[in-house]
Amino acid sequence: MGAAIGQSLPIAVGVLITPTAIIAVVLMLVGRHGGTNGLAFLLGWVVGIALVGTLVVLLVGGAHNSADAEPPTWTSILKLVLGLGLLALAVKEWRARPAPGSTPPAPKWMAAIDSFTAVKAFALAFLLGAINPKNLLLVVSGAATIAQATASTSEQLGALVVFVVVASIGVATPLVVYLVLGSRAASVLEGLKSWMTQNNATIMAVLLLVLGSKMIGDAITALS
Template structure:
């Protein structure tokens, strides 16, 4: 179980530092319906991460088991494909870096956050966690690692829980902090939002590159 947690933690961190959901959560916390929308978004975000990782864990568990020391070509190919996908996303992120002094554009849907309801915020959080291509690849990698570890049901559930908690932490922390001390959090949240807007492409490009290389390396090792 420890090795499975170790394999999934970098993938969880990759989801956790995704700038777009963090920026969305911050904008909700600065909106008129801060409490309702931010909590709805957080619940959707956590559920989306858990569902995606669980689905891929179940699919991976269905793969034929071999000897521990034997090659695992199916797992190897899946890891190579996931790693290659992350490398392509890394290249795309790197090319999307804004020029110095240029304000990076944000997704158009963020303009409607002030009027968003808790239900729509929940749906948005779920979609960003479970359907976003980058998070989907990272969730698939985590599910593959858990399913291939040959763990008991209880152990797999614990690994999934740890993965979900780590992956959701970057959204959960500002939301919980705001609920506890809303007046003191407004200025720090705005500074964090501004930093993420200007640096998200570079941060994600480097992280996806590292995780992609790790997955490709593990895939080669499975042959």
């Protein structure tokens, strides 16, 4: 299980640093239903990542069910395709960087966050964690890496639990700040939101470039 955790950990960190999700949970925490919606958002995030990860682990792991067998070639090809997809997204994010001194426009749905119910907060987190193209590629990549690293189903699922926990730290951190600092958290969260908003594209471009290159390198090694 150690190999599965070690190989998938960098990808989990990529999911952890998802500026859009962090900004969304910060906006909820400073809104009218802060604590309730923040908890619902974290739950939706965890469920979304865990669901996609479990499906991929079961699918890819089913083709690698012998402890002595090498992973099938198609799993390495899948990692290569996923890596190329991450590189394509990295280029897209880099080109979307705001001009120096300008503030990037926020998605329209962010304006409605203050009126969200807990159900809507859960649904938004599920979509951002599991359906958003960038996160979907990362979660599928991480789960495929786990499934390819070990043939043991119990070890795969154990490594996936670690992956989900690490991938959720970014969303959980603002909630912890809110619960610990109470009314004093507003200025801290506002500063975090402003920094994430300004640097969103650059952060994601660099992360996707590094992770995509890693996936491609691992795939080439396995295929050679």
